[in-house]
Amino acid sequence: MTFRKYLVLAGVAIFSAAGDSLLARGMRDLGSISLNNLSSLILAILNPWVACGILLLLAFFASYMSALSWADLTYVLPASSLGYVLVALAARFGFHEAVSPARWIGIALITAGVGFVAAGPSLTHSHKLPDDVTSHSEVRL
């Protein structure tokens, strides 16, 4: 695990949390969308909150796919759950919202779980890499 790989894992957590929060904020402007009014779902991307949220979720997907290319699913998933913790901490210290005792316990459980996994190896099964990833002889495209 290099520093850059930890950065990618941080990206997975931060982008998903920030993207979800922006989407939720944007959808609050739009109100509820019923099944016979689906066109408003397409217009929803014109809302700046929703548009930024979608951009961040694309960044989440890119970093998630990148992390899965070099780490186990059972390593990446707990890391991604740190996003929930980040949202709660942002709500408490950024927006001065109250965080209930149940949520503090949740934060502790998630943090402990992530710590358990992060202390172990990131990749536990051997898989055959595609030839051009391991060989140096190929011509650069």
Place this chain on the structure above:
Amino acid sequence: MKEAYTWAAIALIVISSTTGDILLSHAMKQVGDVSELWKRHGFWKVIGRVLSTPTFFLGLIAMGVAFYSLLFALSWGDLSLVVPASASLTFVANAFAARLFLHERVGRRRLLAALLVAGGVALMAI
């Protein structure tokens, strides 16, 4: 009856999002370490390699099914039941599925971590 529908939808969310995660993880392992690939062959080679992996698209479809079943579940059931139940059950399901299908070594440490995270996520979402 409504409760049965909600739990059926939760089961569908858990199954489809676990399937999606397993397929996407499998696809990216076939692609190989993308930072290595990017360094050696450039950005477009990475994109081309990902887009030519069939399991990537199957994974995307499964994720789409999960997203729409979440929307349907939310239209029947309570937010405070559907979100924590499906999110935490997905963590546990993924731990077992990763051992079974991806042959990841999910030892006591990772299984315990999955249970802790699942419990934590459930508490956070209530």
